[in-house]
Amino acid sequence: MRVLPYGARAAMVDFDDPSEVLGLHASLEQDPPDGVVELVPAARTLLVRFDPGRTHHDRLAGAILDRSTVDVSPREAAEIVVPVRYDGPDLAEVAAAAGMSAEAVVRRHEDGVYVSAFCGFAPGFAYLTGLDPALHLPRRSSPRTRVPAGSVAIAGEYTAVYPHSSPGGWRLIGRTTLPVWDVEREPPNLLTPGTRIRFTS
Amino acid sequence: MTAKIEVVHPGVFATVQDLGRPGLAAIGVGRSGAADRGSLRLANRLVGNPEGHAALEVVLGGLVLRFSAPATVAVTGAPCSITVSGRAAGPCSPIAVGPGDELVLGMAARGLRCYVAVRGGIAVPAVLGARATDTLGKLGPPALSAGMTLPVGHRVLDHPGVDLAPRAALPDEPVLRVTPGPRVSWFVPGTLSTLVSSPFTATADVDRVGVRLEGPELARAREGELPPEAAVPGALQIPPSGQPILFLADHPVTGGYPVLAVVDEADLDLAAQIRPGQRVRFRYS
Numbered sequence: 001m002r003v004l005p006y007g008a009r010a011a012m013v014d015f016d017d018p019s020e021v022l023g024l025h026a027s028l029e030q031d032p033p034d035g036v037v038e039l040v041p042a043a044r045t046l047l048v049r050f051d052p053g054r055t056h057h058d059r060l061a062g063a064i065l066d067r068s069t070v071d072v073s074p075r076e077a078a079e080i081v082v083p084v085r086y087d088g089p090d091l092a093e094v095a096a097a098a099g100m101s102a103e104a105v106v107r108r109h110e111d112g113v114y115v116s117a118f119c120g121f122a123p124g125f126a127y128l129t130g131l132d133p134a135l136h137l138p139r140r141s142s143p144r145t146r147v148p149a150g151s152v153a154i155a156g157e158y159t160a161v162y163p164h165s166s167p168g169g170w171r172l173i174g175r176t177t178l179p180v181w182d183v184e185r186e187p188p189n190l191l192t193p194g195t196r197i198r199f200t201s
Numbered sequence: 202m203t204a205k206i207e208v209v210h211p212g213v214f215a216t217v218q219d220l221g222r223p224g225l226a227a228i229g230v231g232r233s234g235a236a237d238r239g240s241l242r243l244a245n246r247l248v249g250n251p252e253g254h255a256a257l258e259v260v261l262g263g264l265v266l267r268f269s270a271p272a273t274v275a276v277t278g279a280p281c282s283i284t285v286s287g288r289a290a291g292p293c294s295p296i297a298v299g300p301g302d303e304l305v306l307g308m309a310a311r312g313l314r315c316y317v318a319v320r321g322g323i324a325v326p327a328v329l330g331a332r333a334t335d336t337l338g339k340l341g342p343p344a345l346s347a348g349m350t351l352p353v354g355h356r357v358l359d360h361p362g363v364d365l366a367p368r369a370a371l372p373d374e375p376v377l378r379v380t381p382g383p384r385v386s387w388f389v390p391g392t393l394s395t396l397v398s399s400p401f402t403a404t405a406d407v408d409r410v411g412v413r414l415e416g417p418e419l420a421r422a423r424e425g426e427l428p429p430e431a432a433v434p435g436a437l438q439i440p441p442s443g444q445p446i447l448f449l450a451d452h453p454v455t456g457g458y459p460v461l462a463v464v465d466e467a468d469l470d471l472a473a474q475i476r477p478g479q480r481v482r483f484r485y486s
Contacts, residue, residue: 007463043428119229120455
């Protein structure tokens with residue numbers, strides 16, 4: 001891993017192996033170095049925001065590079081089971097592109113054990129890793145202007161549940177009535193980074 | 202009795218803002234809050250509010266409010282004319298308004314965002330701990346519209362006893378201090394020097410998410426996009442066009458374009474006052 005400068009108040013830890021992101025996140029969350037104010041995981045990186053009055057880049061980088069990314073497991077999060085009705089408008093197209101039947105797509109998606117890697121794009125939009133490589137397909141060439149809330153979708157190496165209705169370019173394979181995002185709930189996001197997820201029809 | 206405020210005219214675009222929702226980026230929620238945080242804090246101090254109370258952020262002015270009960274307000278940020286039922290009032294100063302009075306902001310001749318604080322704060326319901334409207338994340342109250350009523354909270358602090366706060370004039374050509382970002386290596390050698398040695402111009406594409414700038418091409422040394430990675434306010438993200446986007450309060454939590462440099466937090470208030478067409482310079486922090 002490398003620690004890159006990110007302005008005067010943050011450092012970005014860049015990993016070759018994306019599976020290390022959650023390991024370092026867990027380690028820094030459970031025992032934060034001095035001055036750390038926020039950790040933001042993403043696909044191959046962990047942003048570490050710090051208080052420049054309490055630490056500086058080089059000192060923080062030293063503390064980070066001393067950490068193991070494998071010794072601390074992400075905090076025990078309950079496994080979330082997401083009930084899905086696999087009737088998405090892109091299911092047939094996904095099946096054709098993956099060279100298998102729609103039933104096989106559903107079976108492979110259901111068989112996966114997923115981990116929420118990071119959130120982005122919109123509040124509560126969690127990128128879930130663990131998708132069967134046979135289902136790794138690019139986004140739609142033309143994004144939809146409106147994807148309904150609860151849509152279960154795939155794109156690249158990720159699967160996700162759209163937390164709100166929004167524009168979107170992912171391929172829609174199903175939908176769930178489980179509210180993955182609710183600002184009145186604590187925590188508002190069911191699929192926080194590190195959470196394990198299964199889909200079931 | 203606390204006042205209610207009727208929005209008679211929202212002006213160009215006005216939202217409720219406070220200091221936002223820091224610390225929630227990991228669940229996909231950005232900081233949001235006032236784009237010019239210093240002006241929000243000052244407006245609140247002038248009316249005896251805690252600095253983080255919710256107030257109004259008004260793009261360019263044009264806002265008309267009617268008050269149901271006596272209230273104390275202050276207007277900061279981009280300088281604009283201020284009248285209370287036709288009587289002129291000054292910026293950066295507590296203004297007493299009476300029941301039925303109309304507060305009218307003219308159009309700002311410089312800068313982009315005015316802030317209107319009301320003693321007691323704008324008491325719309327909080328979402329995830331803040332009353333700010335996140336225009337990208339779609340959190341918080343909707344933008345102001347004609348006919349909307351805004352509740353005012355109860356005062357919690359004594360009056361500060363200040364009549365007028367001094368305010369630095371907004372520069373014609375703001376100079377924003379930058380430090381290197383994480384992806385300098387994605388650009389041809391010398392790109393940071395290009396950034397700090399040439400003027401850039403704000404395009405018409407200026408909103409709470411960011412400011413799209415035009416200037417010399419900040420050329421990539423490599424093709425392709427990054428997997429999504431976290432961004433911060435002030436990040437200068439460079440899409441394949443080579444023209445930078447300066448992230449402001451409602452920036453996306455993660456982005457896929459490489460970040461070349463980051464504007465210092467201390468200069469973000471200045472950045473939030475950049476108007477379309479205005480020239481901007483960067484220099485090393």
